[in-house]
Structure formats: structure tokens, C-alpha cells
Amino acid sequence: xxxxxxDKDTRHVAFSLAGSGLTYKAGDALGxxxxxxxxxxxxxxxxxxxxxxxxxxxxxxxxxxxxAALLTKLDLFKPQRSLLEVLLECGPAQGDRRRxxxxxxxxGEKERDELLTxxxxxxxxxxxxxxxxxxxxxxxxxxxxxxxxYSISSSPLAHPNEVHLTVGxxxxxxxxxxxxxxxxxxxxxxVPLGLPVNVFVQxxxxxxxxxxxxxxxxxCGPGTGIAPFRGFLHERxxxxxxxxxxxxxxxxxxxxxxxxxxxLLDFRGRGILxxxxxxx
Numbered sequence: 698x699x700x701x702x703x704d705k706d707t708r709h710v711a712f713s714l715a716g717s718g719l720t721y722k723a724g725d726a727l728g729x730x731x732x733x734x735x736x737x738x739x740x741x742x743x744x745x746x747x748x749x750x751x752x753x754x755x756x757x758x759x760x761x762x763x764x765a766a767l768l769t770k771l772d773l774f775k776p777q778r779s780l781l782e783v784l785l786e787c788g789p790a791q792g793d794r795r796r797x798x799x800x801x802x803x804x805g806e807k808e809r810d811e812l813l814t815x816x817x818x819x820x821x822x823x824x825x826x827x828x829x830x831x832x833x834x835x836x837x838x839x840x841x842x843x844x845x846x847y848s849i850s851s852s853p854l855a856h857p858n859e860v861h862l863t864v865g866x867x868x869x870x871x872x873x874x875x876x877x878x879x880x881x882x883x884x885x886x887x888v889p890l891g892l893p894v895n896v897f898v899q900x901x902x903x904x905x906x907x908x909x910x911x912x913x914x915x916x917c918g919p920g921t922g923i924a925p926f927r928g929f930l931h932e933r934x935x936x937x938x939x940x941x942x943x944x945x946x947x948x949x950x951x952x953x954x955x956x957x958x959x960x961l962l963d964f965r966g967r968g969i970l971x972x973x974x975x976x977x
Contacts, residue, residue, distance in 0.1 A: 698863070698956045698957065699953055699954050699956075700952070700953045702952075702953050703949070703950070703953035703954050704949065704953075705865065705866075705948075705949065705953075705954055706865070706866040706868065706885070707863060707864065707865050707866070707954075707956060708863075708864045708866060708881075708884065708885050709850075709861065709862075709863060709864075710861065710862045710863075710864050710884050710885075711851075711856075711859055711860070711861045711862075712727075712859065712860050712861075712862075712894065712896065713858060713859060714858050714859060714860055715858045719860070719896070719897070719898055720853065720898070721849055721853060721860060721898045721900075722853065722900070722901070722905055723849070723851075723852045723853070723854075723905060723906055723925070723928040723929055723931070723932040724849070724901045724904040724905035724906065724925055724928065724929070725849050725898055725899060725900050725901050726846045726847060726848055726849060726898075726899040726901065727846070727847050727849050727860055727862060727896055727897070727898060727899070728844040728845070728846050728847075728896060728897045728898070728899050729844060729845050729846075729847060729862075729880050729883075729884065729894065729895075729896050730769075730842070730844050730894075730895035730896070731842070731844075731845060731879040731880035731883040731884075732768055732769055732879075732883050732887065733767060733768050733769070733771075733773055733842070733879055733883075734877050734879070734882060734883075734887070735768075735887070737773055737817075737819060737877075738764060738767040738768050738773070739764075740819050741767055741773065741818060741819055741822065741835075742763065742764055742767070744819060744822040744823060744826075744830075745763075745822070745829075745830050745831070745832055745835060746829060747763055747832050748763075749762065749763050749764030749767075750762055750763070750764070751763040751832045751833075753766050753832050753833045753836045754833065754836075755770055755836065756837070756841070763832040763836070766836050769842065770841065770842055771836065771839040771840070771841065771842055772839060772840040772841065772842050772843065772879075773817055773818045773819070773839070773879075774817045774818070774879065775813075775817075775840060776813055776816060776817065776818050776820075776821050776839075777813070777838065777839075777840065778801075778809065778813065779838045780818070780821055780835075780838050780839070781797055781800055781801055781809070781813075781821070782801065783830065783834055783835075783838050784797055784821065784822075784825045784828040784830065785797040785798065785801065785828070787828040787829050787830050787831075787834070788827075788828065788829060789825055789827045789828035790827035792827075793825040793826070793827045793828055796825070797825060797828075800812065812824075815871065815872075816871075816872070817876065818835075818839065819874075820871075820872055820874075842879070844880075844897070845879070845880035845881075846899055847862045847863075847864060847880075847924070848862075848863070848922075848924040848925040848928075849861065849862065849924070849925065849928055850862055850863040850923075850924035850925065850927040850928050851927070851928050851931060852928050852929075852931035852932035852935055854931070854932055854935035854936055855931035855932065855934065855935040856931070860896075860898075861927075861928075862884070862924065863923065863924035863927065863956065864880075864881050864884050864885065865881065866878065866881045866882060866885050867881045867882070868882070904925070906929045906932050906933060906938070907938075907940065909940070910933075910936060910937070910938035910939055910940060911938070911939050911940050912940045913940045913941045913942070913943070914929065914933070914940055914941070914942045914943070915943045915945075916929060916942070916943065916944045916945065917945045918944065918945065918946055919945075919946070919947045919948070919976075923946055923956050923957065926944055926946075927957055927960070929942075930942060930944070930960075930961075930964055930969060930970060933969060934964065934967075934969045941971040941972075942964075942969060942970050942971055942972075943970075943971060943972035943973075943974075944961070944970055944972070944973050944974070945974045945975075945976070946961070946973070946974075946975055946976070947975065947976035947977060948977060949977065950977055951975065951977040954977070955975075955977070961973060
């Protein structure tokens, strides 16, 4: 949705709901269960001096291969203090042991919190390379992988048997490595066309277009906050709502980041979008 000159990478992602039994309303959210980045998982397997085929047991008792657990079951981005404690117990050399003890001390709290905030699991393993962590030990000290919730950017009236998302791709560089958001990079580059994805609908209690089609609607959607309001506008157009629609939209640069420009200008030209206030 951005031009190549943009600093951002925002994708329009469409799922087929045919045969899924899933239904939604404009304003609901879609939960996506991501698959972690393959290169990150392979690097973690290597850091543990493992093959990836080792059998590990998850907290719920499920037995699965180490690589499959890292791919689909575990959060690899938010390490906990317990992982530092485990590294200290895994026979690190003197220098790494001293550093870990400093971080785990009361005096090291601030530095420890900064390290955990700015590191992922691979960072920690590479920071203390002489500590050898067994696959089962690592698995037992990682959080469960959580689904990511995205505002739905479509209308079931306008897009039957489909659900659309507006996804900002998360990509940063830290500690000499390029980092990718688990779900956003999964949807952008690691889901071949036609491959099923594990999703669920998260209903919204009070965030929907007005039930009375004659009611006016004011929508404020900065950045990718445009997502639900695209769905609202398609819903109002498909239902023949007579109320006026006013949208505030803003992003970085008009020439590169005017998401859904053609659609929004078409809605305005057709008299569906009565007011469009832009901020770039």
C-alpha cells in the first residue's frame, strides 16, 4: 500500500473464509496465530548445539520436535529473567558466569531490564555463548506464542466469504541483526498463496458502524488505524446507508503513504465519503 520510496511497508492481506465457518462484522478483529521466522528458529537450534529433531515436552504435556516448538509454540522475542537464571546454571565459563551474576543481582536490575527489553532469545544465547542450554531447558523457560490481533479492514456485505487486514510490516535492526515481527513478516512473505492460516474472529462489543443507517459517522484513523474504517466505508456503501461519513486520515508522507488513496478518493467522488481530512 506504500510506494517503494516509503520508509514503511504496509500490506493488504485478504483471506478466503470459504468452508471455514467463520463470520464477522465490520469493526471486529482477526486473531492470527503466526509461525516464527525460519532463520531465527534455525539460529536458535544451532545456538543450542542441537539438530532440531529432539523431542521436547510443552507445558501442556504435548510432545513435539524442538524445531516445531520454536516455530509454532513459543515466543522468541520476549525473554524473561528466568532465562538468565537458566544460563547461569548451564555451566558458563568464568567471564559469562560473572556477568550473569551481576545482571541477576539487585544492583544489576536496571541493566538487566534494559537487556531483556532490547534483546530477543537469540541475543541472550549469543551474549553468553559458553552456557550450553539443552532444548528441553530452553523450551521450559520461554513464554507461549500468543496470537496477534488485527483490526479487520473489510465488510462481509461488500466482501462475502473474505476477510481483509491492513498489516504494517515490523522490521528493525538491533545488535547487528535484522528483526522481523512474528505475524507481520509471516503474512507478508512466508504464507504461500493457498496455504491455510490459523485465525479466529475476535468480536467487538461496541465498535461497529451505527445500526441506524441514517446516523452520521465520524472516523479518526491515523496511520494503519485506517483499517477498520475502510471496512466501515465498504459496509456503509454496500448497505446503502444514508448517513454522512467523515474520515480523518494521517500518515508520514502523502506521496508515499496515502493508504487506499484510490478507494478513498473514489468513495468521496461517489458521495459515500462526505468529508476527508488528511494530515501528512
